[in-house]
Amino acid sequence: MVHAYTPGLKVVETALVRKQRRLPLAGEVLVKKGDKVKALDVVARTFLPGNVETVNVANKLGMPPEDIPKYMLLEKGAKVEEGQVIARMKQLFGLFTSKAASPVKGTVETVSDVTGQVIIREPPMAVSVTAYVDGEVVEVIGNEGVDVECVGTFVQGIFGIGGEAYGEMKTVASAARDVLGADDIGPECEGKVILGGSLATAAALKKAIEVGAVAVIAGGFHDRDLRSFLGFDLGVAITGHETLGVTLVVTEGFGEMPMAQATFELLTSREGMLASVNGATQIRAGVIRPEIIIPNPGKVVARVGSEEGDEANLEVGSRVRVIREPYFGKLGEVTSLPVELQVLDTEAKVRVLGVKFDDGGEDVIPRANVELIESGRD
Amino acid sequence: MELSNVKTILATDCGSTTTKAILIQKEGDEYRLKVRGEAPTTVEKPAEDVTRGVLNAVGEVEELTGRKLIADDRVLVVEDENEGADIYMSTSSAGGGLQMMVAGVVKTMTAESAQRAALGAGAIVMDVLASNDGRLPHQKIEAIRRLRPDMILLSGGVDGGTVSHVVELGELIGAADPRPRFGASFQLPVIYAGNKDVRPNIEQTLGEKTSLYVVDNIRPVLERENLGPARHEIHNLFMEHVMAQAPGYSKLMSWTAVPIMPTPAAVGAIIQTIAERERLDVIGVDVGGATTDIFSVFQKVFNRTVSANLGLSYSISNVLAEAGLADIIRWVPLPKAELDERALRDRIRNKMIRPTTIPQTLTELIIEQAIAREALRLAFVQHKGLAVGLKGIQQERTISDAFSQTMTGETLVNMLTLDMLVGSGGVLSHAPRRVQAAMMLIDGFRPEAVTFLAVDSIFMMPQLGVLSTVMPVAATQVFERDCLVRLGSCVAPIGNGKAGHACLRITADWPGRGHVEEEIGYGEMVLLPLGVGEKVVAKLDPVRPFDLGEGKGQAIETELEGGVVGVILDCRGRPLHLPEDETARVDALGRWLTALNVYPGYGEQRTA
Structure with missing residues (x-):
């Protein structure tokens, strides 16, 4: 009953892509159904409650908490400026004065006669969401956000870092096997989405930040470089919040891995077009993969992000990519799908498939170790 | 229906990826597992209704038994000899x-x-x-x-x-x-x-x-x-x-006879039930893709910890980050020079981003099981840190405590009194050879003296846990007879000595082997075959300075129980230290794996 293979990453020449753009809290939607929007247009905004700061007035005035209300100069709900005195006490006929001031601008939220603390809430913080892709508003979700739809090229990566980015496609690698080094990136890459080949080195990523490139796409990335780039060892694949100055999308996996030829050719053919890129990855229940969306009108062959999108089945003739040693990264075609379980070298009994590799040779491998290439190029 | 009249029990566990259904039926006076079925969990799009996955899993049980269990798009609970279940219950960990x-x-x-x-x-x-x-x-x-x-x-x-x-x-x-x-x-x-x-x-x-x-x-x-x-x-x-x-749960709640339990709480319930009934000190571990849960009952006190980021797929990179590559490689019987460190790191990362893949080659399996040892070890360290006595309390001491003063807040986990260690989760339950599961448990937990090892055959502890809240006898019977795969006893003397010196002498009348008298040297492991249900009373005589709980060099007479693996004599010492010298480490691992026949063809390769 359970899929014994990994549904593939989508690489679609022309797809109808639908993206939901939602606020974290209810707010105001600034566009209406049918509006044409640009990627950087703000489509909805709201205000999050401000941060809070605590002031221990009892300590500052040197008195028991229950006496605090007597010496407060401001009441609950009052507006307060940064540095403004909120409580004052005079001692010894006014010779000495103790006072407590607010560390921030905001509003007095609570005055506690149990803990002696006063809580000041800072002004609300404005939060907005952009359209992310050039497209059309197809649905307004109450006062929380919108669905934006566009027709264009859609490519999923396997892993990424960094959030949403937007820029012109620029191919730097001349082949899918090329390694992207720092020397390949120059000032002409400013504001661009850079397309590399089999590997993006850490030095290349640093150079991309230096010149102001917005995103880098490559087949592989080394674990060691990930650690040095992030500054820590990433334990769980939940990314997207990094603010390192560039977004990275890896299409194949960790290590030096030539980008799948079809992916490379498709992205190369979009040279100079505007792309929306997101490195956010979450590999748990509710998988999120990084993505590249390049709006470009054409005949739609797949739908992405809406419920109509369906999942292809594994069958004889299906194109697959092997995603585990000893054939990691090899592409091929399914030649058989035996029903019976087969015994591996490890002695595990599993469901397998026969595969004929593009570079010659055939073998039988576990179904769990292939990924369907869901290419919508036909 | 009166619980005493219940003959057919249907139970499901809605996990984050798979929903598992089991059917239990009463045969004579005993409850036994009949079949199980599974289907993908359907909390997320496009179904967004947990009951779809439940009905799919129950549908598989229906197909396998021929017994009608679904009617009008819901689980059929009816008092009928020939169809439906007498009672239905469920656990859930879906949606995180x-x-x-x-x-x-x-x-x-x-x-x-x-x-x-x-x-x-x-x-x-x-x-x-x-x-x-x-x-x-x-x-x-x-x-x-x-x-x-x-x-x-x-x-x-x-x-x-x-x-x-x-x-x-x-x-x-x-x-x-x-x-x-x-x-x-x-x-x-x-x-x-x-x-x-x-x-x-x-x-x-x-x-x-x-x-x-x-x-x-x-x-x-x-x-x-x-x-x-x-x-x-x-x-x-x-x-x-x-x-x-959560989507569909209101409907599911209306089907169940007892409240839906969180999956880990249910596993805790069955472990507590077993510990209480058998008066045992028990540790249970469930090593999953994202997390490792450890449950323990010592001195009748139940504790559970969840190591939220120690797992073997989604969180495998975190095991690497916390343990370090050196601690993982030390379990691999290959010289470090033969392992490309960068490639190995990339390989582990690739398992993280493609979590459903499985080892195809023997080396891959050995590396994955090495990582499992470290995940278990790290999770157990966390468990020992939280399963402690109350801190900050006053203790009354007498003169007899003068030489054995303990601090408040000491761990309750005592490996000497541990009777049973139960493992579950894919890497343990589905290891191609059961002895591999035994070795992972031993290397991860380092049991001392005499400990019985077992694994959960098909991970049905959650369903048995929720069942134990209303029918503890039925739950215990199925747990004992169908859930547990009994691996065998492990004997591990405490202490360290010099290589080649004697560590343990064992004397017993062994089924099929007659009178057995063996001396095992320090640093060695020995497997004595003893089948499931077979028991032997053995004299275990640790050679000074080794100790089996009664003092250095003090012999004990105890019952050893067999299993699908047999009785493992682990004379590597406690605390367990692997040789630091590279050649000696590879040689030692090779001897242990060969002695216990852990991997196919391995022993022959190394000794050829």
């Missing part, structure tokens, strides 16, 4: 399970008690707030806002103790204005289980901003924990708030 924050005044006292209460109720504890945790107030508020737990357990102060610290925690929670993970329009449930004198203040501070529930203090006095009422309330709120918000 129960995620909680806990708070207490002192980190090692009330906050730790709150953590134990939440973990025991089956929660993942996202953060522990304490007045003395070193964070500034705004940092604590930021943490509450950012994490969006399903509920918060607020404790603090013994009855009649501190007021201001507890109120301060309440004020911080109120200031954060927290929102629950599900159902943005609902108020976040907060359970208050602290100083009873502070209840009016907490009601004033949090009554309007949160959905507040007040229960008895989890630490009414320093010397005693009272975790029951808080755990009970957590279960109630799990049903009312968390489950009721």
Whole structure:
């Protein structure tokens, strides 16, 4: 009953892509159904409650908490400026004065006669969401956000870092096997989405930040470089919040891995077009993969992000990519799908498939170790 | 229906990826597992209804048994000899399970008690707030806002103790204005289980901003924990708030005869039931893709910990990060020079981003099982740190304690008294050879003296756990007969010696082998075949300075039980040290793997 293979990453020449753009809290939607929007247009905004700061007035005035209300100069709900005195006490006929001031601008939220603390809430913080892709508003979700739809090229990566980015496609690698080094990136890459080949080195990523490139796409990335780039060892694949100055999308996996030829050719053919890129990855229940969306009108062959999108089945003739040693990264075609379980070298009994590799040779491998290439190029 | 008349039991566990159904039937006086079925869990799009996955899994059971179990698009519960089930129940960890924050005044006292209460109720504890945790107030508020737990357990102060610290925690929670993970329009449930004198203040501070529930203090006095009422309330709120918000659960709740339990709470329930009935000290471990749960019962005290980021697929890179590559490689019987470190790191990362792949080659399997050893070891270190006696209490000492003074807050985990170690989760339950599971358990947990090893055959402990809450006898019978795969006893003397010197002498009348007298050298492992259900009374004589619990060099006479692996004599010493010299390490691993016939063809290759 359970899929014994990994549904593939989508690489679609022309797809109808639908993206939901939602606020974290209810707010105001600034566009209406049918509006044409640009990627950087703000489509909805709201205000999050401000941060809070605590002031221990009892300590500052040197008195028991229950006496605090007597010496407060401001009441609950009052507006307060940064540095403004909120409580004052005079001692010894006014010779000495103790006072407590607010560390921030905001509003007095609570005055506690149990803990002696006063809580000041800072002004609300404005939060907005952009359209992310050039497209059309197809649905307004109450006062929380919108669905934006566009027709264009859609490519999923396997892993990424960094959030949403937007820029012109620029191919730097001349082949899918090329390694992207720092020397390949120059000032002409400013504001661009850079397309590399089999590997993006850490030095290349640093150079991309230096010149102001917005995103880098490559087949592989080394674990060691990930650690040095992030500054820590990433334990769980939940990314997207990094603010390192560039977004990275890896299409194949960790290590030096030539980008799948079809992916490379498709992205190369979009040279100079505007792309929306997101490195956010979450590999748990509710998988999120990084993505590249390049709006470009054409005949739609797949739908992405809406419920109509369906999942292809594994069958004889299906194109697959092997995603585990000893054939990691090899592409091929399914030649058989035996029903019976087969015994591996490890002695595990599993469901397998026969595969004929593009570079010659055939073998039988576990179904769990292939990924369907869901290419919508036909 | 009277529970004593129940003959057919249907139970499901809705996991985060798979929903598993089991059918239990009474044969004569005994309850036995008939079949199991599984299907993908359907909490997320496109189905967004957990009952679809349940019906698919039950449908598979229906197909396999030919017994009608579904009618009108729901589970058929009916008093009929030939169709339906007499009773239906379920557990769930779908949608990420129960995620909680806990708070207490002192980190090692009330906050730790709150953590134990939440973990025991089956929660993942996202953060522990304490007045003395070193964070500034705004940092604590930021943490509450950012994490969006399903509920918060607020404790603090013994009855009649501190007021201001507890109120301060309440004020911080109120200031954060927290929102629950599900159902943005609902108020976040907060359970208050602290100083009873502070209840009016907490009601004033949090009554309007949160959905507040007040229960008895989890630490009414320093010397005693009272975790029951808080755990009970957590279960109630799990049903009312968390489950009721998840897609399809309202329907599922109307089908079940007993409340849906969080999966880890159910596993804890069956482990407690077994420990209580058999009067055993038990450790259970479930190593999954994302997390490793450890359950223990020592001196009748139950503890559970969840190592939220130690797992073998989604979290495999975190095992690498925490253990370090050197500690993983040390279990691989190959010289380090033969392992390309960079390639190995990339390989582990690739398992993280493609978590459903399986080892195809023997080397891949050996590396994955090496990582499992470290995941188990690290999770067990965390467990020992939380399964402790109460801290900060006064201890009465007599003159006899003068030479064996123990500190308060010492771990309750005592490997010498551990009777049974049960493993579950894919890497243990589905290891191609059962002896591989035994070795992972031994290397991860390092049992001492005599310990019985077992694995859960098909991970049905959750369903048996929820069953144990209403039918403990049925649950125990199925657990003993169908759930456990008995591996065999492990004998491991404590102490270290010199290589080649004698460590242990064993004398016994062995089935099929006659009178056995063997001496095993330090640093060696030996496997003595003994089948499932077979038992042998053996004299185990550790050579000084080795110890089997009765003192250095003191012999014991004890019963050893067999299993699908047999009796393992582990004379590598405790604490277990692997040789530091590279050649000696590879040689030692080769000897152990060969002696126990752990990997196919391995022994022959190394000794050829």
